[in-house]
């Protein structure tokens with residue numbers, strides 16, 4: 001059987017580490033040329049180098065996804081390098097802990113922090129989608145996966161701005177899926193608790209409580225999230241669009 005993403009060109013944001021890095025590596029192993037983007041230039045370059053070290057093809061791009069011109073330049077650079085864009089994984093994101101709001105209930109969140117989380121996670125994803133959709137429409141279609149969260153489909157105490165942004169990602173993804181069907185498939189993934197830097201703040205404060213509530217009694221390896229994204233970007237998911245897929249060790253089944 002051929003590799004899942006053979007011959008495809010794919011852009012991954014938030015690819016300096018965590019889920020994005022593992023996804024970029026898997027996509028390359030599955031045959032894609034990968035544009036690795038992040039605001040963290042060193043981390044993005046390392047991911048691209050890791051891909052090359054396993055015989056894959058990659059470029060690294062630096063972009064702050066809250067800046068319209070940087071998003072445009074990022075998508076244009078990916079298209080220029082690989083002549084087309086078949087898939088995009090819009091994965092970059094921050095949590096409350098990044099803006100000093102870890103552990104705070106809704107009425108205790110600061111306004112600037114709320115704005116920042118929503119701007120990175122929601123507006124940043126929309127800016128990316130806007131550019132990607134235009135390229136995909138010109139080149140026969142494609143598949144886009146946006147990273148939401150369990151906090152994009154349910155409430156989680158202390159995640160106010162984060163939950164708002166991730167619910168927004170799910171709504172925006174479903175809307176675009178209806179608008180661009182069948183040419184472009186758009187889906188969201190909703191990871192459970194994943195072993196990355198983003199989760200460190202929450203694990204430090206209440207790691208035992210978190211683990212106790214996960215049926216698998218462990219965090220996800222970022223590779224386990226990447227597998228679902230790889231399938232959604234591939235032609236094997238040809239009838240899957242407009243959905244928010246949970247990958248959560250059973251968390252939402254309870």
Ligand SMILES: NC(=O)c1ccc[n+]([C@@H]2O[C@H](COP(=O)([O-])OP(=O)(O)OC[C@H]3O[C@@H](n4cnc5c(N)ncnc54)[C@H](O)[C@@H]3O)[C@@H](O)[C@H]2O)c1
Nearest residue numbers: 014016018019039064065091092093149191193194196198
């Ligand atoms: N770790 C979890 O438990 C978990 C659970 C559900 C959803 N998620 C989501 O998964 C995605 C990836 O997170 P992760 O867990 O791999 O964490 P991570 O911190 O390792 O990765 C996030 C990446 O996004 C990048 N980034 C942040 N702001 C950016 C900006 N303005 N422009 C460009 N890049 C930016 C960071 O530099 C970083 O490399 C995020 O959207 C996060 O909300 C994570």
